[in-house]
Structures are given as structure tokens and as C-alpha cells.
Amino acid sequence: MSPNPVIDTLMxxxxxYNLPANTDEVVYLVNQAQQAKQVVCLRGAAHSRPLISSLxxxxxxxRLYILLxxxxxxxxxxxxxxxxxxxxxxxxxxxxxxLDAAPAALAAYRSTLENSLVYQLDNHRTDPxxxxxxxxxxxxxxxxxxxxxxxxxxxxxxxxxxxSFNEQLVSVTVVTGGADGARVQVFSKDDPKYPNKNENPxxxxxxxxxxxxxxxxxxxxxxxxxxxxxxxxxTTEADCPIDLFGDHPEKExxxxxxxxxxxxxxxxxxxxxxxxxxIWQAEPMPVSAGFVxxxxxxxxxxxxxxxxTPLPLELCAHLMMNGFSDIDVFLxxxxxxxxxxxxxLKALDEKELVPFLLKLFVPLDPVVNGTPQPQQFQxxxxxxxxxxxxxxxxxxxxxxxxxxxxxxxxxxxxxxxxTFFQQNPDIVGNxxxxxxxxxxxxxxxxxxxxxxxxxxxxxxxGDNAGSPLNEFYPTLWNELYNAGLVFRPHWGKFLPxxxxxxxxxxxxxxxxxxxxxxxxxxxxxxxxxxVSDYWRSHLFA
Ligand SMILES: Cc1cc2nc3c(=O)[nH]c(=O)nc-3n(C[C@H](O)[C@H](O)[C@H](O)COP(=O)(O)OP(=O)(O)OC[C@H]3O[C@@H](n4cnc5c(N)ncnc54)[C@H](O)[C@@H]3O)c2cc1C
Numbered sequence: 001m002s003p004n005p006v007i008d009t010l011m012x013x014x015x016x017y018n019l020p021a022n023t024d025e026v027v028y029l030v031n032q033a034q035q036a037k038q039v040v041c042l043r044g045a046a047h048s049r050p051l052i053s054s055l056x057x058x059x060x061x062x063r064l065y066i067l068l069x070x071x072x073x074x075x076x077x078x079x080x081x082x083x084x085x086x087x088x089x090x091x092x093x094x095x096x097x098x099l100d101a102a103p104a105a106l107a108a109y110r111s112t113l114e115n116s117l118v119y120q121l122d123n124h125r126t127d128p129x130x131x132x133x134x135x136x137x138x139x140x141x142x143x144x145x146x147x148x149x150x151x152x153x154x155x156x157x158x159x160x161x162x163x164s165f166n167e168q169l170v171s172v173t174v175v176t177g178g179a180d181g182a183r184v185q186v187f188s189k190d191d192p193k194y195p196n197k198n199e200n201p202x203x204x205x206x207x208x209x210x211x212x213x214x215x216x217x218x219x220x221x222x223x224x225x226x227x228x229x230x231x232x233x234x235t236t237e238a239d240c241p242i243d244l245f246g247d248h249p250e251k252e253x254x255x256x257x258x259x260x261x262x263x264x265x266x267x268x269x270x271x272x273x274x275x276x277x278x279i280w281q282a283e284p285m286p287v288s289a290g291f292v293x294x295x296x297x298x299x300x301x302x303x304x305x306x307x308x309t310p311l312p313l314e315l316c317a318h319l320m321m322n323g324f325s326d327i328d329v330f331l332x333x334x335x336x337x338x339x340x341x342x343x344x345l346k347a348l349d350e351k352e353l354v355p356f357l358l359k360l361f362v363p364l365d366p367v368v369n370g371t372p373q374p375q376q377f378q379x380x381x382x383x384x385x386x387x388x389x390x391x392x393x394x395x396x397x398x399x400x401x402x403x404x405x406x407x408x409x410x411x412x413x414x415x416x417x418x419t420f421f422q423q424n425p426d427i428v429g430n431x432x433x434x435x436x437x438x439x440x441x442x443x444x445x446x447x448x449x450x451x452x453x454x455x456x457x458x459x460x461x462g463d464n465a466g467s468p469l470n471e472f473y474p475t476l477w478n479e480l481y482n483a484g485l486v487f488r489p490h491w492g493k494f495l496p497x498x499x500x501x502x503x504x505x506x507x508x509x510x511x512x513x514x515x516x517x518x519x520x521x522x523x524x525x526x527x528x529x530x531v532s533d534y535w536r537s538h539l540f541a
Contacts, residue, residue, distance in 0.1 A: 019106070227293075
């Protein structure tokens with residue numbers, strides 16, 4: 001490499017991102033940052049909110065920004081059935097890739113389905129006896145727009161308790177800071193130097209929050225590709241077949257539901273007058289000739305008074321969710337766009353209107369001959385495990401705080417919230433609460449470190465007025481904390497109380513290897529080239 005490579009840049013949100021094309025260029029950039037006393041900020045697909053927007057807001061504080069859009073190569077090792085993928089590769093297609101607006105010279109690096117990890121795995125067909133047989137990963141999250149580097153760094157996970165994304169990680173190659181300049185280091189799960197997992201830095205770096213360096217590539221153990229078959233059923237809370245609140249021992253327990261089903265999640269709509277649950281579940285099945293996908297369809301056809309609206313479904317949802325911020329504005333827009341619906345809705349008072357609209361999103365299963373008919377679906381593994389993948393990030397922007405608890409305390413979490421919402425109906429908000437589990441993890445800063453977890457993800461509609469940090473999230477965090485329910489927050493979502501000493505102590509105390517994680521980080525990055533203000537305020541004493 002020439003001593004001063006010419007590295008492309010791209011403006012994203014007012015920030016000039018460097019687009020290195022290979023590991024040497026990443027090393028060059030990290031050295032540049034180190035010499036100029038800059039902090040390196042990495043962006044994957046920017047799904048971590050408010051993390052990435054906070055990093056971008058640090059632009060005037062001496063930051064060097066890196067986006068790995070040119071580093072998405074995928075290579076296969078057939079003998080070991082392992083795939084090595086560069087850190088900038090998206091898991092699936094990313095519809096919000098900033099390269100879509102980039103000059104034509106960068107067009108070749110845009111995210112597509114074909115250059116995504118999941119697609120290439122599935123289409124890696126090497127068995128002439130069985131042309132359907134490709135590769136897969138055994139678990140994925142609810143969307144697959146993320147990059148490999150970003151998904152790993154925040155300890156993200158799907159709902160499978162039998163296998164997880166980060167458990168498939170075999171090794172990771174990272175450009176770290178280093179006392180004498182940037183270094184390329186490989187960390188392996190089976191490094192013979194570290195027979196004890198609690199000493200192997202692999203388990204620190206794998207969930208590294210972007211603070212150990214740049215993940216330039218990662219190697220995963222793959223499994224055979226598969227299809228899934230599942231169903232989604234919407235019922236009232238009372239008819240929910242799972243004992244969510246611990247008051248119906250005759251129903252299936254939540255832990256049994258989580259452990260018996262492979263892929264699952266529950267959307268809970270606890271608003272008074274709505275009180276519904278949407279249970280999504282799916283099982284893997286072998287690929288077979290003649291399989292016809294019938295993908296999961298998330299947003300139902302919205303009808304008002306039996307009339308199907310002429311608006312695209314997500315636009316309907318968008319208008320409705322916007323309407324919750326200001327009902328009068330919503331009704332005035334509706335008056336123009338859908339007078340029939342307007343005439344009907346204006347007759348309802350505000351207390352009835354919001355539950356009425358929400359129930360349009362979550363219609364109960366249709367009933368045929370007295371029997372409810374859940375939605376049935378079947379698909380290739382990467383088509384519908386990420387059940388939310390088709391939802392538009394721009395029409396339905398969702399912000400989250402997600403708390404991970406020991407799996408057996410899930411029922412107490414839900415009953416605490418249910419009681420709280422009954423007593424404080426104004427706090428519940430106008431969106432859903434997502435409930436799902438994650439498999440235990442050996443990565444020291446995984447929120448599932450050494451325990452299977454129950455997760456609750458509290459949604460905030462991104463176009464709402466104000467911020468969820470004003471009242472909504474702090475109220476919920478405090479309520480659960482005060483009930484003695486100890487949680488670990490998802491690192492890629494809104495984090496509680498990070499900037500108080502109490503908040504930091506709370507985080508530290510919940511991770512047995514916290515100090516060791518910090519010590520290894522410090523060794524690898526003694527000049528703190530990867531410590532942004534965001535992480536400093538949340539993690540450092
Ligand atoms: C709609 C939606 C659905 C989601 N569903 C799930 C889900 O089902 N399960 C779940 O667990 N999470 C979920 N998330 C959270 C999401 O998986 C995480 O926020 C994840 O980190 C996003 O990956 P990204 O590529 O966008 O990374 P970014 O958000 O861009 O970055 C995340 C962190 O990783 C660092 N980073 C990025 N690339 C690298 C790299 N190459 N090397 C080192 N550090 C790097 C960044 O600096 C940052 O600290 C969801 C988020 C959204 C918005």
C-alpha cells in the first residue's frame with residue numbers, strides 16, 4: 001500500500017465518513033487518528049439509536065468517522081463449513097444504505113440482497129447430489145438491515161434459545177489502537193493459549209461496542225440452510241394461550257413457550273381498551289423440492305367500517321401513529337385524504353379514538369365456522385425469521401429501549417407492568433411492547449452473559465413529539481428497578497441512567513467480567529482512540 005492512500009469519503013448526516021477498501025487502509029486511518037489525537041467512530045447500518053446519532057453529533061470534537069461499505073467480501077471454507085465475512089457486509093438488504101445517494105463511482109458498494117451475507121450463504125450450493133443444499137446461520141434478529149460489525153458489537157440476538165448468532169462466531173479480526181500504532185489482531189474462540197473462556201479476550205472483543213477497534217472481518221460456523229413454517233395469532237389478553245402474568249397456571253407457561261418454540265415473539269398492546277397479544281412462532285424444516293414460500297405478512301389490510309382504504313398500508317399506519325401526537329392535525333389530514341373515515345372517527349371522543357385506531361393495526365384472528373384462523377406462513381430461513389424486515393424505517397420509525405432479565409423473571413416483569421399501566425393509563429404510550437427471549441452467551445458484555453433471558457422492548461414512535469427520555473423510558477426503567485427486577489439493557493438501544501454514577505455502578509455490577517473487559521480494552525487501545533463521548537459518559541467512572 002502507498003504510504004498515503006487516497007481513501008474515498010461520503011457525507012452522511014453532515015459527517016464525512018472515510019470508506020476504506022481493505023484492512024491496510026483501516027490501519028492507515030487508525031494511525032492517522034492516533035497521531036492527530038482523534039477518536040475513531042464507526043458506523044454500521046446506524047440502527048443503534050441514539051448511539052450513532054450521538055456519535056455523529058460529536059463531529060466538531062475531533063472525530064474520524066469510518067464506514068465499511070467497501071468491505072463486505074464473503075469467502076467460504078468448504079472443508080470447515082465456515083464463512084469469513086468483512087465487517088461492513090450487511091446481514092440482508094439495507095433499504096436505508098447511505099450509499100444509495102452516493103456518487104455513481106460508489107454504486108458498486110451499495111447494499112443489495114445479492115451482496116448480503118444471508119443470501120450468499122443460502123446460495124452457497126456445493127453438493128451436486130443436493131442442489132438445494134446451501135448454508136445458513138441458525139438465528140437472526142427481527143430485521144437484517146444491520147452490518148456484521150454492528151450486530152456483533154452490540155451483542156444483538158434473535159429469539160432462538162437453542163443456538164445464537166454470536167455463538168456461531170469462530171474468530172474475529174480487529175484493527176486495534178496499540179501503544180505503538182494500529183495493529184491487526186485475530187481473536188479466536190479456540191485459542192489454545194486460553195483454555196479458560198473467562199481469560200480469552202475473544203469473549204471481550206466479540207461484544208466490544210466499537211471500543212476495541214474496527215472489526216474488519218469475522219468467521220462464523222455455518223449450518224445447513226433450512227425453511228421455516230409458522231403462524232401468527234392475535235387474541236385478546238384474556239384469550240392469550242400463554243400465562244403472561246402468572247395468574248393463569250392452567251395455560252402454557254411463558255418459559256415453556258419460549259423454550260419449546262424455536263423462533264418466537266409476542267407483541268403486547270397493553271393500552272386500556274386494546275389489551276391484545278400477537279403471538280408469532282415458527283419452526284425450522286429441511287429444504288425440499290417444490291417448496292413454495294408464502295412469506296409472513298406483518299401489516300394487515302386495514303379496513304375502516306368494512307371499507308378498504310386506498311392508501312398504502314404503511315402510509316395508513318404512519319398517518320395514524322402521527323395522529324397520536326396531535327389528534328386534531330391527524331383528523332384534519334384525514335378529512336382531506338379519507339372523508340368517509342373522517343366522518344366516522346370524528347364522532348369518537350379522544351379516549352375511544354386511540355384504542356379504536358390501534359385495534360385496526362392488531363385485528364383479532366378472523367373466525368371461520370367458529371374457529372379463529374391465525375395467519376399461516378412458510379418461507380426460506382432468512383425471508384421470515386426477520387419478521388419486521390419489510391417495515392419501512394422512514395414511514396414507521398421505531399425507537400427502542402430493551403431490557404434483558406433472567407428468563408424466569410419474565411412473568412414478574414409483565415405483571416409489574418400490567419399493574420402499573422392499570423394504575424397509570426397515561427404512561428402506557430401508543431405503541432407495542434415486544435417480548436422475546438435470547439440464548440445465554442459467553443461474551444462478557446452480552447446482556448445475556450451466562451443466562452437465558454427474557455427481553456422486553458419498549459417501542460416509541462420516532463415521529464412523536466418530544467423524546468422518550470423525557471418521561472416515558474425513565475418511568476418504565478424506574479418502575480422495574482424499584483420492583484427489584486435486575487436487568488441488563490441492549491447496548492444498541494436507549495440506555496438508562498448512564499451518566500449518573502449510580503447508573504454506571506448498576507451496569508458494572510451486572511457484568512461479572514466488567515473490570516476484565518475494561519482492562520483488556522485499555523491494553524488494546526491505550527490512547528483511547530475508540531472512546532467516544534457517548535461511551536465515556538455511559539461506561540467510564
Ligand atoms: C428496526 C430495528 C430492529 C432491530 N431488531 C433487533 C433484534 O431483533 N435483535 C437485536 O438484538 N437487536 C435488534 N436491533 C438493534 C440492532 O441490531 C443493533 O442496534 C445493531 O447494533 C445495529 O447494527 P448496525 O450495523 O446498524 O450497527 P450501528 O448501529 O451502526 O453500530 C452499532 C455499534 O457497533 C459499532 N460498530 C459498527 N461497525 C463496527 C465494526 N466494523 N467494528 C467495530 N464496531 C463497529 C458502532 O460504532 C456502534 O458502537 C434492531 C434495531 C432496529 C432499528
